[in-house]
Amino acid sequence: QVQLAESGGGPVQAGGSLRLSCAASGRTFSSYAMGWFRQAPGKEREFVALISRSGGNIYYADSVKGRFTISRDNAKNTVYLQMNSLKPEDTAVYYCAARLGLTRTYDKEYEYWGQGTQVTVTS
8 A cells, every 4th residue: 555645736826836746655656657637626637647667658648748747756755746837727736646557547547646735826
């Protein structure tokens, strides 16, 4: 099992940057593919980015490609989401998620979730 805890959210002006972190418990972090998802008020949760166990496979939603960067440090049991050029439409609760094995973009295929961190982008 793994427990996840996100941090780094907050208010930011449009065009600004934030770096989200997701710290994982346990000694087998490198066994988990990791994903970032977000949910805006009144909307369904959507995929943002994923990274494979080794970090060699990365994939982004079209809406964040070129602005967001996902990375991981297996020695620190942490996955990051660097968010640049933020837009008001990026406002959402951001969740990290973990699944054993290969990466997936479908949220239902992730077994473990953090509590989420709010990101609010003001214009």
